[in-house]
Amino acid sequence: MRRALELAARSLTHATPNPRVGCVIARDGRILGEGFTQPPGFNHAEIEALLDARRNGHDLHGATAYVSLEPCSHFGRTPPCVTALIEARLARVVAAIEDPNPQVAGRGLEALRAGGVDVRCGLLTAEAAEMNVGFFSRMTRGRPWVRLKIAASLDGRTALHSGASQWITSEAARADGHAWRARACAILTGIGTVAADNPQMNVRLVPTSRQPLKVVVDSRLDVDPQARLFDGSPVVVACAIDDAPRSARLREMGAEVVVLPNSEGKVDLPALLKELARRGINELHAEAGFKLNGSLVREGCVDELLVYMAPVLLGEATGMVHLPALSDLAQAQRLQFREVTQVGEDVRILARWGTN
DSSP: OHHHHHHHGGGTTTOTTSOOOEEEEEETTEEEEEEEOOSTTSOOHHHHHHHHHHHTTOOOTTOEEEESSOOOOSOSSSOOHHHHHHHTTOSEEEESSOOOOTTTTTHHHHHHHHTTOEEEEOSSHHHHHHHTHHHHHHHHHSSOEEEEEEEEETTSEEEOTTOOOTTSSOHHHHHHHHHHHHHSSEEEEEHHHHHHHOOOOSOOSSOOSSOOEEEEEOTTOOOOTTSTTOSSSOEEEEESSOOHHHHHHHHHTTEEEEEOBOTTSSBOHHHHHHHHHHTTOOEEEEOOOHHHHHHHHHTTOOOEEEEEEESOOOOSSEESOOOOOOSSGGGSOOEEEEEEEEETTEEEEEEEETTO
C-alpha cells in the first residue's frame, strides 16, 4: 500500500478533478503490475495496473490489488474500475480508504464482494486521506481545501510600506512555492496584489503538465484587462457588482466574471469556494495581500497556512494577515505545526487549525 501511495503522488499535478490514486497488483510477494491516475478522460490507476501486468505477460488470476482509494463503480469519463478488477479474476482487493464521492461511497467495495472478490478496507487510511485532502474536502464539505501561502521575514513582515516585496525569500523557496502551486487546481489572489505586483499567477519555476485556474477577487472590477495574468489561460474574476462594460472588457480577454456579493458589498468568499467546488476545484492555493488574507481567515475559508520565513528583519512593515486586535490571549487562533522544513536559506512552515 505504501507503494500504491507513492504511485498516487505521481498524479499530484494532473489528476484534478479526479482523486490521486495508485494501484499495485501483487501475488506471492511479487509485484505484477503498477499504475496511477492519468489525466481526466484517461485510465484510472486500477486500469493502468492491469494493463501493466498484462504487458508483462502475467496471469492475474488469484492476485491481490492494493489501491489507495476505493475503486469506482460508476460510469464517468471512463467505465467503472470494479468491472475490470472482477473480470481479471483477482482474489482480493485491499483499499486504503472508502471514496467519499456520493456516487461511490462503499458501492465499489460492495460490487467487488458481489463479484466474488475478497475485499478489505482501512490500510494506511490517514496517509491516503492526506493524499486527496482537497478531493475529500470537496466531496464532504462542498468546498476546496484552501492553502494560504505567505512569504515573510523572521519578524512576520511581507512587504515594506512602499509595497516592495520582491524578493523577501530565496530562489529555492520561490521554486518550492511553485511546486505547491502546481499541485493546486486553482490559484487565488486579490485585486490589491494584481495592482501592486502585476503577477502572472502561473507555474513557471517547476515542470507541470497543466496550469491551474486563475481566480481574482475584485469587488468592483478594477482589474486592468491588460494585466499579465490575462495570457489566454482560464481566469475567473469574482466581483460584487454587475458592471456590464467592465465585464465585457474582461470577457474579451477570455475571463469569466462571477458576481457574488455579500451584505457588505464585497465578494462573498464562502460562496466563491462553493462555486469553485462546483467547477471541480479540489485544492485552492491562495497568494494574496494581508487584507484579503485576513478576510479569508476571518471568514473561515483557510484550512492550512504555508509560510516561508526568511532570516531577515524588516521592522515596521506590512504584516502577514490583517486581523482585528484581541483583548485577551484566550481569543487567539491556535494552529498546529504539521511540518517545519528548511528550504534553501528559508524555513517552510505548514500549519493547520486544530480542527483540520
